[in-house]
Amino acid sequence: xxxxxxxxxxxxxxxxxxxxxxxxxxxxxxxxxxxxxxxxxxxxxxxxxxxxxxxxxxxxxxxxxxxxxxxxxxxxxxxxxxxxxxxxxxx
Numbered sequence: 001x002x003x004x005x006x007x008x009x010x011x012x013x014x015x016x017x018x019x020x021x022x023x024x025x026x027x028x029x030x031x032x033x034x035x036x037x038x039x040x041x042x043x044x045x046x047x048x049x050x051x052x053x054x055x056x057x058x059x060x061x062x063x064x065x066x067x068x069x070x071x072x073x074x075x076x077x078x079x080x081x082x083x084x085x086x087x088x089x090x091x
């Protein structure tokens with residue numbers, strides 16, 4: 001068993017690592033695939049933004065139509081504040 005680490009050590013040091021050959025400048029190109037992915041992501045962001053703006057418009061229209069009951073909430077808050085004021089005055 002003591003010979004195994006020696007063999008591994010010898011194997012690692014006896015063969016130097018090969019020198020990496022960097023690619024030549026003319027071999028490196030951006031590629032059409034990456035450009036296509038970039039364009040697809042831009043289109044996806046545009047579609048999501050368009051959809052979000054449509055939803056905002058629907059919510060604003062519903063708010064104006066009173067779907068969310070904001071008037072009722074405002075009235076309930078005003079009544080609660082009036083009750084609180086009456087309680088303060090009774091003390």
